[in-house]
Amino acid sequence: MTGNFVTIGAALALGSSGILTKLLALPVFCIVVIATRLVGRWMEQHKLPDLRILLWAEILLLALGAVLALRFGPFPNSDAPPAMLFGMVLVSAMAIQNAVHRTHMASDAPSTLMTGSTTQILVDLVDLLHGAAPETRPALRARALRLSRSLGAFALGCGIAAGAYVAVGNGGFVLPPLVAFLAWLATESVRRNAKPA
Known part of the structure; x- marks a missing residue:
């Protein structure tokens, strides 16, 4: 998130592309962290292996990111729909990683x-x-x-x-x-x- 704020500032100052994708990253990150926690708690209550399932979700998002990169990349315009989708898929994977770390690996x-x-x-x-x-x-x-x-x-x-x-x-x-x-x-x-x- 720190790096995202820095790149938003740079995009605003330099007028470069990608500002919409960068602005969308924060709410997507927040929504996925919240969803990860809620789904994780639901799985805990139903005695499901929440850590394993959430890590699989992260792996699948990373794999989807790879597919998108190979199919549509490189992305000359960061605000084009394929680039935005690619970015949000990877932001979602990072959000799951952060949420899982805080809830299962805090030590x-x-x-x-x-x-x-x-x-x-x-x-x-x-x-x-x-x-x-x-x-x-x-x-x-x-x-x-x-x-x-x-x-x-x-x-x-x-x-x-x-x-x-x-x-x-x-x-x-x-x-x-x-x-x-x-x-x-x-x-x-x-x-x-x-x-x-």
């Missing part, structure tokens, strides 16, 4: 909030170097390490995405649903192996 390092994570890492490092009480040092180190792993994974993902886009253009949009699906398979395997026999 894990954020996977989408790099500004806050970077700030916290730097604050923790300063505190560790200058005056943190000895009893708080282990918790500060642990948090800085956890957030650093998340930040490193995010940076690696950005590098891979940029390389894929340079190498194969819109075909690079196939990677996110593929990686998400492989992560889901790995998680399912761990979950199955952790069950008592």
Whole structure:
């Protein structure tokens, strides 16, 4: 959302295209977060595997985004209907990711909030170097390490995405649903192996 506000400002200042799509992103994001929470709560009440179902919804949206990118991209006019649909599909996937993280993985390092994570890492490092009480040092180190792993994974993902886009253009949009699906398979395997026999 921060980046979206910055690009809206740039589009307004420079008169570039995409302002409608950028303006639509915020309400779509909000609606999908609300819908994700409501549907998740309904599934919890009905004893359905809400986390698994919501992650599948995210994977399917990423796959749909890849299909749209391959079929209609590149998008010279960001406000054209195919570009707008592509953008809102990916915004919806990101909204599900954010909502699921807050409701099911709140103790894990954020996977989408790099500004806050970077700030916290730097604050923790300063505190560790200058005056943190000895009893708080282990918790500060642990948090800085956890957030650093998340930040490193995010940076690696950005590098891979940029390389894929340079190498194969819109075909690079196939990677996110593929990686998400492989992560889901790995998680399912761990979950199955952790069950008592």
